Amino acid sequence: MTTRTPDHAPPPSGGPIRSTPLSERSLAPDIARGMMLLLIALAHTPYFLYTAQVGSVGLHPVEGGLADRIAQALTLVVVDARVHTMFGFLFAYGIGQMYARQTAKGTSPLQARRLLRRRHLWMLVFGAVHALLLWQGDIIGVYGLIGLLMVPLFFGRSDRTLKIWIGVLLGLGALVAVAGMVVPADAGTAAADMQRASIAEESYLAAAMVRLTTWSFQLVAGVATLALPAAFLMGVLAARHRILDEPSRHLVLLRRLAVWGIAAGWITGAVLALQHTGVVTEIAPVSALTGLNFYTGIFTGVGYAALFGLVAHRLSGRAAATSLPVRWLGALGRRSMSGYLAQSVVWGPVMAAWGLGLGAHLSSWSASALAVSTWALTVVGAAAMERAGRRGPAEVLLRRLTYRPRSVDA
Secondary structure, eight states: OOOOOTTOOSOOOSSOOOOOOGGGSOHHHHHHHHHHHHHHHHHHGGGGOTTSOBOSSTTOBSOOOHHHHHHHHHIIIIITTTHHHHHHHHHHHHHHHHHHHHHHTTOOHHHHHHHHHHHHHHHHHHHHHHHHHTOTTOOHHHHHHHHHHHHHHHTTOOHHHHHHHHHHHHHHHHHHHHHHTTSOTTHHHHHHHHHHHHHHOSOHHHHHHHHHHHHHHHHHHHHHTSHHHHHHHHHHHHHHTTTTTSGGGSHHHHHHHHHHHHHHHHHHHHHHHHHHTTSSOOSSOHHHHHHHHHHHHHHHHHHHHHHHHHHHHHHTTSGGGGSHHHHHHHHHHTTHHHHHHHHHHHIIIIISTTTTOGGGTOOHHHHHHHHHHHHHHHHHHHHHHHHHTOOOHHHHHHHHHHSOGGGTTO
């Protein structure tokens, strides 16, 4: 990548322009977001099995049959500690696209940053409401906070500066991961109790207070671990060079990111999965493996995004790009916030004790099946909205709150 500062813009034209029409969006980020929502659904399954006894590896139950063990192993290898960085990378990539488009068409950098600040403030509000009503593990508010912190600090900086800070954050993140390796073994059980407290609570109002408190702690933790800020800067840098918009120009980089990033996480995840399921005896302390798995997940999340860049390149100019599966997946990706929030409408009322309490009766494999089914329903819903030419309701609301009244039709 060449060093450049892309934040110099033509003279301002008077205000923020409209958001990107659906027909002009890039394929790779959208199909990546659509598939990412499946991984998010699978990542949430252990949280809702609130009566299951957990081990020392995340919130995964210690018991289960063969199907449960397979589901747990696949989640540990493919999903856990990967989705949040993939989401963070794609979130920053979208911000970079939005900022570049605004400034390229005449909006001043100052106006564009104000627009982003409003957007991120409203994301923080969305996250708080989401946590209060349904799900303490909300990630929308975390990314809103990261955007509020990172955009003023790093937008307008040179590529070289971003690369240096990516290296700094990765180095500091490694130290955080190492520090986590000395956490007592019973800390995993304590963390599980905290995460499941609101889900196991039969009173909805009491659960809401616990959810909001837990979310507040996670809001700070999401920044403090430094994994998400590092992924954010990687996404900003990638957006400047349009590596997902123009994958044909970056095939070597995309292949390296996909192969090495995914391999790093899957290898550590496989070791952790084998140990958790009892296939092998203890290879290393669980705290050490968990810390390493979390850290390598930074690269795996970015590797997943790169993989979808390669997929988009393969689909370019092919009939497969207009096939129903690709179109439907892209439709969900274009409505990723709505799809994400829709999952919570199922998870809480159906699985939590304050709802139907189904989480007390399911196991790892059956909860995973529910997760896949829920995601599939959001795909169908997004496809229906795509055919009708409608954006997702959450996206529409965020745009109306973000853009000035004269741009409400964005």
